[in-house]
Amino acid sequence: MRATFMYGAGDVRVETVPDPVLRQPTDALVRVVTSCICGSDLHPYHSMPAGETRPMGHEFIGVVEETGSQVSTVKRGDLVIAPFAWSDGTCEFCREGLQTSCLHGGFWARDGIGGGQAEAVRVPLADGTLVKAPVGEDSDLLPGLLTLSDVYGTGFHAAKCANVGPGDAVVVVGDGAVGLMAVLSASRLGAEQIILMGRHKDRTDLGREFGATDVVAERGEEGIAKVRELTGGRGARKVLEAVGHLPAYEQAIGVVRPGGVVSRVGVPQYDTAPVGFTSLFGPNITLTGGPAPARAYIEQLMPAVLDGTVQPGKVFDRAIGLEQTPDGYRAMDDREALKVLIRL
Amino acid sequence: MRATFMYGAGDVRVETVPDPVLRQPTDALVRVVTSCICGSDLHPYHSMPAGETRPMGHEFIGVVEETGSQVSTVKRGDLVIAPFAWSDGTCEFCREGLQTSCLHGGFWARDGIGGGQAEAVRVPLADGTLVKAPVGEDSDLLPGLLTLSDVYGTGFHAAKCANVGPGDAVVVVGDGAVGLMAVLSASRLGAEQIILMGRHKDRTDLGREFGATDVVAERGEEGIAKVRELTGGRGARKVLEAVGHLPAYEQAIGVVRPGGVVSRVGVPQYDTAPVGFTSLFGPNITLTGGPAPARAYIEQLMPAVLDGTVQPGKVFDRAIGLEQTPDGYRAMDDREALKVLIRL
Numbered sequence A, B: 001m002r003a004t005f006m007y008g009a010g011d012v013r014v015e016t017v018p019d020p021v022l023r024q025p026t027d028a029l030v031r032v033v034t035s036c037i038c039g040s041d042l043h044p045y046h047s048m049p050a051g052e053t054r055p056m057g058h059e060f061i062g063v064v065e066e067t068g069s070q071v072s073t074v075k076r077g078d079l080v081i082a083p084f085a086w087s088d089g090t091c092e093f094c095r096e097g098l099q100t101s102c103l104h105g106g107f108w109a110r111d112g113i114g115g116g117q118a119e120a121v122r123v124p125l126a127d128g129t130l131v132k133a134p135v136g137e138d139s140d141l142l143p144g145l146l147t148l149s150d151v152y153g154t155g156f157h158a159a160k161c162a163n164v165g166p167g168d169a170v171v172v173v174g175d176g177a178v179g180l181m182a183v184l185s186a187s188r189l190g191a192e193q194i195i196l197m198g199r200h201k202d203r204t205d206l207g208r209e210f211g212a213t214d215v216v217a218e219r220g221e222e223g224i225a226k227v228r229e230l231t232g233g234r235g236a237r238k239v240l241e242a243v244g245h246l247p248a249y250e251q252a253i254g255v256v257r258p259g260g261v262v263s264r265v266g267v268p269q270y271d272t273a274p275v276g277f278t279s280l281f282g283p284n285i286t287l288t289g290g291p292a293p294a295r296a297y298i299e300q301l302m303p304a305v306l307d308g309t310v311q312p313g314k315v316f317d318r319a320i321g322l323e324q325t326p327d328g329y330r331a332m333d334d335r336e337a338l339k340v341l342i343r344l
Helices: A039-047 A142-151 A152-159 A177-188 A201-210 A220-231 A247-257 A277-281 A296-304 A322-333 B041-048 B144-150 B151-161 B177-188 B201-208 B220-230 B244-254 B275-282 B294-306 B322-333
Strands: A004-010 A011-016 A030-038 A060-069 A079-082 A120-123 A169-175 A193-197 A214-216 A236-241 A256-266 A273-275 A284-291 A316-319 A340-343 B002-008 B009-017 B028-036 B062-065 B079-082 B121-123 B167-172 B195-196 B213-216 B238-243 B256-264 B273-275 B286-289 B317-321 B339-341
Touching: A004 A030, A030 A079, A039 A322, A060 A120, A060 A142, A060 B079, A079 A142, A120 A256, A142 A152, A142 A296, A152 A177, A152 A236, A152 A256, A152 A284, A152 A296, A169 A177, A169 A247, A177 A193, A177 A201, A177 A236, A193 A201, A193 A220, A193 A247, A201 A214, A214 A220, A220 A247, A236 B244, A247 A256, A247 A273, A256 B273, A273 A277, A277 A322, A316 A322, A316 B028, A340 B339, B002 B322, B009 B322, B028 B079, B028 B144, B062 B144, B079 B144, B121 B201, B144 B151, B151 B177, B151 B238, B151 B256, B151 B286, B151 B294, B167 B177, B167 B244, B177 B195, B177 B201, B177 B244, B195 B201, B195 B220, B195 B244, B201 B213, B213 B220, B220 B244, B238 B244, B238 B339, B244 B273, B317 B322, B322 B339
Parallel strands: A169 A193, A169 A236, A193 A214, A236 A256, A256 A284, A316 A340, B167 B195, B167 B238, B195 B213, B238 B256, B256 B286, B317 B339
Antiparallel strands: A004 A011, A030 A060, A030 A120, A030 A340, A060 A079, A273 B273, A284 B286, B002 B009, B028 B062, B028 B121, B028 B339, B062 B079
C-alpha cells in the first residue's frame, strides 16, 4: 500500500510499504477513506532531525475490511471514525473518559502501528477505539465527521476542561483549526462572549461563523490590552489556548481574569513555563487541559454533525489525494491552507 | 510601640517605632493580642538582601482600640481576627470570595501598612477585613482562632481548589503547619485516604491526629514509588502541595494520577517549572491554587474551632513574647519549632 512518512524537517514522502495485517484478535484492518494533516504534524515538519523515519497521520475515517476474532462492535463494511488515540474502552481511565491515558492504549504512527495518512491501518483494540458512523463512504458529511478524530474533540476538550457554560466570557488563543473548533465548542456550550485571538482574516471570519463575538488580531501586550478592554478591564474567566507555543501560553496568562482558568490543548512545544507568583500563583489561575480524549466525545458531538446543526468540516479548505500529501504539508506550513483533507 | 523588622537574611530585630494612627475613615487601630511566625517568613529569612528594612508578620488577633468614622462592623473593644490580606469586602473579587485579588486591598507589612508581629496595627478597610471572634482576649481558643488568619485557611484553600470531597484519596506534600492544616481540611471535607509526605515524626504524628491515614517519609523517586504503592499504582487524584519549593512541585507531579489535580498553596520560590507534555500536559493534570482568600473561609471554619471539634491551634508548639521574636525565627528555621506563637 501507499503510506506517508517523514524523514526529517520538511521531508515528507509517500511510499510503498507492505499492507498491514491483523496481528491480535482485537485488531481490525481499516481501509482509509479520508484522512488529513494536523497542525501538530507541522511541529516535526519544522524540527525533526534527519535520519529518523516516522509514519504520519492520526486522523482518519475508513471502512472495516477485516476483524480479529475478539472484535464485536464493528464488522466488515462498517464506516468508522478513528480517534487520535487507540484505547481498550474498559480500563479505569477509559471508563472515566480519559482514553488518552488508557492503560493498554497508545497513539497512531508509533510502536509498530501505522499512521492515518495511508491507504490502510491496523487498528488495535478495535472495540474500544472505533466508532461506527451511520453514513456511506461517499457522504458529504465525511469532512465534518473526520473532525471528530481530533480537532473538534480537541477544541471541545479545551472548553470542557475550562468548564465553559451558559453566559461565560471566553478567550480562544489561536485561529488554527483547533482554535476554531474551540470557538464552536464554547458557542455550543452556551458562552456569551467569545473573543478569538488570531490574525488571519479568512480564519477569523470562519471563527465568527462558528460563534466568535469578537476578534483580536493584535498579539503580545497590545493584544492583551485589547482583550482586557473587551472584558471590563479584568480579562476573561476562561481562556482556551490552542497553539502550543510559549508566546501563546504567555498571551493566555495575560488575558485571564484572577481566579480564572487557562485550558491548554495546543501540544506544548516547551517543557517549562512561568507558573510562579506573578503568573499563575498570585492571581489563583488554574492551568488545565491536555491531549483530548477524542474518543469520549464522538458520540456526544456526532448527532449535530449528522443533522447539519454544526459544520466543523468547514475547517478543511483544501482537499488533495494521498500522493499530494507532501504538498499538503507545504501548503499548511505556508499558511496557504488552514487544514488539508486527504481523499483516498 | 515595639514592632518586628527584618534587615536582611537572618537579621530580625524588635524595635521601637511610632504608634500607628488612623489615616482613613475606613481604618481601625488594633492592639495585637497574639501573632505568630509563618513558614513563608522564613523565605526572606534565608534570602533577603541586607540593606532593606521590612516590617514582619501577617497573622494576628487583636482588640479594636479605635475606628474611623466609616467603620461599622467592628467597634472599640471587639476581639478580631485579621486574615493575611486586607480587602474591601465589596468589590467583584471579594464578592466571589477571592479577597486576595481585591481591587482595593493589599497585604500587611508593605505599602505603608505595618506587620502583625507588633504591638499594634493600622487595619485598612476594617469592615471588609476584620472578623469579630466571640471570645475574650484570655481565651484558650486564641491559638486555634489565630490559624484562621492564614494557615488553616491556606490548608483549606488547597483542599477546596482541588475539590476534595467524600471518599477521595489525597496526598499532602509537606508536613509544615500548612501541610498539616491541609490534612485537617481534607479530613473535614470527607477524604477517605490522606497520605502525608513528610519526614519529621513529631509533625507527621500531629498529621495523623488531624486525619492522615498514611505517612510517607521518603522523598524523590522513593517517595513517589511509596505513594503509588499506596494508591493502587496510579497516584492520587488530588495532591495538595504545601511547601513552595521546586522539588515539592516535582514530587506532587510524581504522585498525581492522570486526570488529577495538583493544588499549590506553598508560595512558589521558583518562577518557571515543568508544565510540558511529560509533566502536566500529557496526563491531563490540572494545576491550581494560589494565595488563600483566608477571609472567605473564616466564618465557615470558626464554629468548629469555637466548639472544640477541631484543634488547629496544636500547630503552635512554642509560645514566646514579642521581644523573643528573633529567637522564634531561629527556632523555626532550625526546625526546633513547627510554628511559633507570639503572645503580647
